[in-house]
Amino acid sequence: MAANSQFAIAVHVLTILAKSGDERVKSDYIAGSVNTNPVVIRRLLSNLQEAGLVVSQVGAAGGTSLARQPKDIRLSEVYKALPCGEVFALHSKEPNRDCPVGRNMAAFLCGLQKEIDKSIEERLRQYTLRDVLERIDEA
Amino acid sequence: MAANSQFAIAVHVLTILAKSGDERVKSDYIAGSVNTNPVVIRRLLSNLQEAGLVVSQVGAAGGTSLARQPKDIRLSEVYKALPCGEVFALHSKEPNRDCPVGRNMAAFLCGLQKEIDKSIEERLRQYTLRDVLERIDEA
DNA sequence: ACCTTTTGTAACTCCTTTTGATACAGTTTA
DNA sequence: TAAACTGTATCAAAAGGAGTTACAAAAGGT
Numbered sequence: 440m441a442a443n444s445q446f447a448i449a450v451h452v453l454t455i456l457a458k459s460g461d462e463r464v465k466s467d468y469i470a471g472s473v474n475t476n477p478v479v480i481r482r483l484l485s486n487l488q489e490a491g492l493v494v495s496q497v498g499a500a501g502g503t504s505l506a507r508q509p510k511d512i513r514l515s516e517v518y519k520a521l522p523c524g525e526v527f528a529l530h531s532k533e534p535n536r537d538c539p540v541g542r543n544m545a546a547f548l549c550g551l552q553k554e555i556d557k558s559i560e561e562r563l564r565q566y567t568l569r570d571v572l573e574r575i576d577e578a
Numbered sequence: 579m580a581a582n583s584q585f586a587i588a589v590h591v592l593t594i595l596a597k598s599g600d601e602r603v604k605s606d607y608i609a610g611s612v613n614t615n616p617v618v619i620r621r622l623l624s625n626l627q628e629a630g631l632v633v634s635q636v637g638a639a640g641g642t643s644l645a646r647q648p649k650d651i652r653l654s655e656v657y658k659a660l661p662c663g664e665v666f667a668l669h670s671k672e673p674n675r676d677c678p679v680g681r682n683m684a685a686f687l688c689g690l691q692k693e694i695d696k697s698i699e700e701r702l703r704q705y706t707l708r709d710v711l712e713r714i715d716e717a
Numbered sequence: 718a719c720c721t722t723t724t725g726t727a728a729c730t731c732c733t734t735t736t737g738a739t740a741c742a743g744t745t746t747a
Numbered sequence: 748t749a750a751a752c753t754g755t756a757t758c759a760a761a762a763g764g765a766g767t768t769a770c771a772a773a774a775g776g777t
Contacts, residue, residue: 472677498774637745
């Protein structure tokens with residue numbers, strides 16, 4: 440359970456919201472559907488709200504709904520909204536400074552990380568939430 | 579220290595081997611350069627050897643060297659050689675079966691994972707170990 | 718106004734994974 | 748045969764994610 444499942448859950452949650460249209464959905468309901476704890480969902484929704492993808496309302500009759508049409512929400516936005524880690528981590532301990540290779544390795548790898556992240560985002564930009572809905576329904 | 583730094587270390591290690599040419603390098607030396615434990619290095623080299631990227635020899639005067647020229651080792655091969663996880667994890671607990679969204683979500687996300695992984699590999703295929711050497715040296 | 722419902726968050730435990738470390742068997746060289 | 752390595756098993760330590768409980772703050776209904 441260590442790997443980041445936040446993106447997966449986020450897509451799931453957003454799909455539920457998309458299906459609910461303008462109706463506000465409660466974290467309790469979503470949690471039941473995703474099969475987890477409501478707080479986990481609220482934490483996630485908090486991130487999505489910061490990114491402007493959803494709108495939540497507190498209080499009785501509160502809940503969350505999409506901030507935009509499904510066709511205007513790209514999965515790349517979802518990905519960027521979450522505090523997911525990079526594809527690979529840099530060295531945990533800094534390499535030995537006496538090693539000529541180690542000295543410049545970090546800079547190279549850091550640049551590579553950014554390139555990869557860009558690739559991922561480009562790929563995810565091809566899908567909107569509406570695409571997801573269609574795939575889910577036709578399956 | 580939870581995130582996977584194996585890819586980063588692998589590139590570092592392979593660069594050291596590339597710089598050493600045909601000479602066999604000992605895990606102790608590499609560990610000193612990367613600033614970690616020799617066993618961590620040997621575990622990693624074990625993966626790289628399975629993938630046919632390096633050749634190790636046991637016994638006195640043993641050590642490891644590249645199995646091919648740096649120009650013939652692509653970073654995508656390094657990536658594939660390692661048991662790194664996926665970019666995002668699927669749900670840890672299976673979604674509620676009563677939820678129509680949850681039922682088909684896993685299949686969609688699984689396909690998406692594969693697509694992303696392909697993107698990463700395509701990007702990494704553009705770099706050979708020789709490219710890394712050049713970047714490291716010119717910096 | 719008050720009570721209920723619901724979000725937002727802090728704090729804590731639990732679990733998993735990665736890393737680091739020790740130990741030792743098996744191999745090879747001299 | 749002794750010394751120097753790799754290959755691995757095993758364990759402890761560290762970090763992070765996920766699940767929980769608890770509660771303050773906000774909003775609606777009566």
